[in-house]
Amino acid sequence: METPHYDHLTPQDYEKVYEPAEDTFLLLDAIEDNLEYLKSIQPGICVEIGSGSGLVITALSQQFPNAVCLSTDINQWACNTTKRTALRNQASVDPIRTNLLDNIRDKLVDVLLFNPPYVVTTDDELNHKERNFDSEKTDNNLIYSWAGGVDGRRVIDALIDKLDSILSPNGVLYLLVLKENNLSDIISKFACKQFIAVIFKERRIPGEHLFILKVIRF
Ligand SMILES: C[S@@+](CC[C@H](N)C(=O)[O-])C[C@H]1O[C@@H](n2cnc3c(N)ncnc32)[C@H](O)[C@@H]1O
Numbered sequence: 001m002e003t004p005h006y007d008h009l010t011p012q013d014y015e016k017v018y019e020p021a022e023d024t025f026l027l028l029d030a031i032e033d034n035l036e037y038l039k040s041i042q043p044g045i046c047v048e049i050g051s052g053s054g055l056v057i058t059a060l061s062q063q064f065p066n067a068v069c070l071s072t073d074i075n076q077w078a079c080n081t082t083k084r085t086a087l088r089n090q091a092s093v094d095p096i097r098t099n100l101l102d103n104i105r106d107k108l109v110d111v112l113l114f115n116p117p118y119v120v121t122t123d124d125e126l127n128h129k130e131r132n133f134d135s136e137k138t139d140n141n142l143i144y145s146w147a148g149g150v151d152g153r154r155v156i157d158a159l160i161d162k163l164d165s166i167l168s169p170n171g172v173l174y175l176l177v178l179k180e181n182n183l184s185d186i187i188s189k190f191a192c193k194q195f196i197a198v199i200f201k202e203r204r205i206p207g208e209h210l211f212i213l214k215v216i217r218f
Contacts, residue, residue, distance in 0.1 A: 001032040016077040018052035018145040030212040043110035054082030061091040179209040
């Protein structure tokens with residue numbers, strides 16, 4: 001699987017949108033490693049939450065040109081950049097500016113991808129309580145790309161709570177997490193919601209131990 005082109009993105013883009021990094025490439029590698037499985041479930045609707053530059057959902061769209069590929073992000077610049085990346089690679093991706101998958105109909109998503117803001121910070125740093133996704137704040141502040149609040153879990157936990165209403169009966173989620181996010185607790189939390197989460201891939205990079213969890217229904 002070839003990495004989509006992203007040479008159209010400039011340093012000015014990266015002032016507003018998360019630049020593809022090791023976590024991005026780990027998620028891409030996970031898709032590549034699990035392509036046979038993904039083909040076997042014949043996905044009709046694929047979504048990446050928090051698409052940033054759009055590299056990952058573009059790669060998935062290239063593999064499944066007949067699937068509807070959507071992306072969401074709370075950052076309008078990321079939505080625009082995702083569209084540009086898809087067009088640069090002759091792929092079809094429709095970005096939506098929203099929180100997680102708000103406003104998308106229930107239990108429709110066959111393949112869900114998320115490289116969330118996972119870095120452990122204080123809630124103050126994340127400004128969690130005051131976060132308003134309709135405001136211009138999230139467009140102009142890269143902190144929302146990486147700051148995860150306490151245990152780096154604020155956005156991850158919000159997704160776990162909503163997952164049942166998002167995934168189709170045979171749907172699968174690939175979620176990037178960090179060791180400090182407390183893997184065993186995340187896996188237990190999925191189990192409480194009737195999902196099996198397994199470590200599908202892991203990679204150590206300087207300063208971070210990253211994992212991809214593959215999550216399906218019991
Ligand atoms: C770590 S970056 C990953 C970007 C891209 N997917 C990648 O792998 O390079 C996290 C992205 O999630 C977006 N994001 C953060 N919180 C979100 C939320 N509640 N709903 C949707 N997107 C969110 C950020 O704006 C950012 O683009």
